[in-house]
Amino acid sequence: MTSPAMVALLVAAAFLAGLIDAIAGGGGLVALPALLAAGLPPHVALGTNKGQAVFGAASSAISFWRRGMVDRDRAALGFAAGFVGSCLGVWGVLAVPLRPLRVIVIVLLVIAATIVLARRRVEPRPRAMTPAARAAALAGIGLVLGAYDGFFGPGTGSMLVVAFSVVFGDGLTRASGNAKIVNLASNLAAMLLFAHRGVVIWNVALPMAAANALGAAAGAHLAVRNGDRLVRAVVLLVVAAIVVKLAVDLSR
Numbered sequence: 008m009t010s011p012a013m014v015a016l017l018v019a020a021a022f023l024a025g026l027i028d029a030i031a032g033g034g035g036l037v038a039l040p041a042l043l044a045a046g047l048p049p050h051v052a053l054g055t056n057k058g059q060a061v062f063g064a065a066s067s068a069i070s071f072w073r074r075g076m077v078d079r080d081r082a083a084l085g086f087a088a089g090f091v092g093s094c095l096g097v098w099g100v101l102a103v104p105l106r107p108l109r110v111i112v113i114v115l116l117v118i119a120a121t122i123v124l125a126r127r128r129v130e131p132r133p134r135a136m137t138p139a140a141r142a143a144a145l146a147g148i149g150l151v152l153g154a155y156d157g158f159f160g161p162g163t164g165s166m167l168v169v170a171f172s173v174v175f176g177d178g179l180t181r182a183s184g185n186a187k188i189v190n191l192a193s194n195l196a197a198m199l200l201f202a203h204r205g206v207v208i209w210n211v212a213l214p215m216a217a218a219n220a221l222g223a224a225a226g227a228h229l230a231v232r233n234g235d236r237l238v239r240a241v242v243l244l245v246v247a248a249i250v251v252k253l254a255v256d257l258s259r
Contacts, residue, residue: 013045014211021059021215025222028063028164034222035060035161038215040116049108051208053100054201056160058212061194063219068187076184078177081145085185088149089156089192096157096193097200115159134176144174149189156193157200164190 020041028034035056042052071077103111136144148170156163167186171177177185201207 014214017041017045017211018214018218021218022222022225025063025219026225028219028223034219035163036116038219039161042211043112047208049112050101050204051206053160054198054204054206055208055212055215057194057197057201058207058209059215059219060160061191061198062216063223064187064191064194066220067223068191071184071187074184076181077188078181078185081141081185082188084142084145085149085189086192088146089153089189090196092150092153092155093157093193093196094200095150096154096159097197098157099154100158101200101204101206112159116161118162134174136175141175148174149192153189153193153196156190157197160197163193 021038024034024038024041026034027037038059039052039056042055043049045052047055068077100108148167152163152166152170155166164186167189168179168182171182171185172179175182175185198207
């Protein structure tokens with residue numbers, strides 16, 4: 008299951024995931040299916056995916072923070088809500104038996120892929136909100152999407168960017184920065200809980216983390232005219248392949 012050849016393939020998938028995430032979002036739709044295709048049980052695949060994803064999330068959050076693209080008055084609440092929501096999501100997924108979880112993973116992969124692939128440009132508009140309303144909206148976004156990230160994960164970053172743009176009227180760059188704070192919290196909480204339960208394979212997660220970071224760096228500097236279209240096609244093919252594999256496994 009974790010032979011050198013298999014680890015090498017997973018590292019390559021992690022590099023591609025980082026590249027895709029930097030260009031179009033949705034890198035988790037490559038990394039998680041790759042782990043599932045390698046034969047890891049869903050709980051272990053989800054845990055190992057978080058073990059590698061948390062490093063990229065931390066790097067991205069720090070980068071946006073240093074560039075002043077994070078609303079610091081929102082950061083603490085967003086982080087706390089994402090952390091708590093993710094804990095609830097992880098506890099939920101660990102309570103689900105293996106066979107039903109396979110069905111849930113198939114459904115969520117299709118939904119997440121649909122959201123990422125069908126996403127259109129978001130036109131941010133300023134929103135007039137009271138401080139209490141802004142805090143409630145931020146807590147709600149963090150809890151709900153944090154819970155989704157802890158339970159499953161792929162597509163969370165894209166959903167957060169859309170949520171911050173639509174609800175708060177953030178420009179896409181600032182929405183990405185604010186999203187990274189919530190995403191870091193949810194990844195960190197999920198990684199800690201999965202690691203505590205012993206479902207993170209670190210000799211796979213750490214090489215994948217390094218490759219993911221390299222892929223993200225390459226993607227950030229990539230200037231290909233039809234890059235987004237190509238990435239979406241790759242994501243669709245990967246998700247379709249893993250859905251078929253899981254469905255076959257389920258029928259046995």
